[in-house]
Amino acid sequence: MTLLPDPWWPVAVMAFIVGVDGLLTFWPPKVIADCLDGVGLPRDWWWVLAVVKFLAAAGLIAGFWIPGVGLAAIVGLIVYFLTAAGAHLRAGYIGRDFWLNCLGMLVLNVLVLVICFLV
Template sequence: MTHLILTLVAAGFVAFSAGATYVRAGWVTRSLTDYGVPRSWWPWLAHAKAAGAVGLLAGLVVPFVGVAAGIGLVLYFAGAVVTVVRARWYSHLPFPVLYVMPVVASMVFY
């Protein structure tokens, strides 16, 4: 039961992040611009997060898919942390960490 709840929360967080990137929410676009992420990458980043959220949900039925999605999301958000550090926006470090924490918590239960 714990795994189910954590997976749903993780997928929800990541799907929210993907959706905010898809609709180009101001708080997302300002940050991506400040970090120096090219606009041409934005849709691909949103696709990656959306695929990760779907993969986490699929992992409830096919565990290998969930593990693969979780690993992909951990790598994605690790890249986000590197991007934030390279841009020297240290006050923004909690945000990618906040999104990856439920993913890691969900993977603990596989």
């Protein structure tokens, strides 16, 4: 295991994706709004998701220079998407958004963890 990402570029790509996802939380396209409504997350709590995503992106970037921070951020993202998967299952909202977006991001984050920090 390493505390600094190697290779670094999958972590940079994930930081970009999560940062853009955070921005989209403020002006969500229909697919994101439908997903958040589908799991029953009240609209006045959507801003919390943006904060979590911005902090995760910042942690991934800081982890290029501060050992362990990127590792903590990627583990946090995995927990976030596991929690999101639980919310989807609890709400019975298991269509395309669940399989593609939620589980897709979970798999991508697990791959980044394994490739950049564990191998």
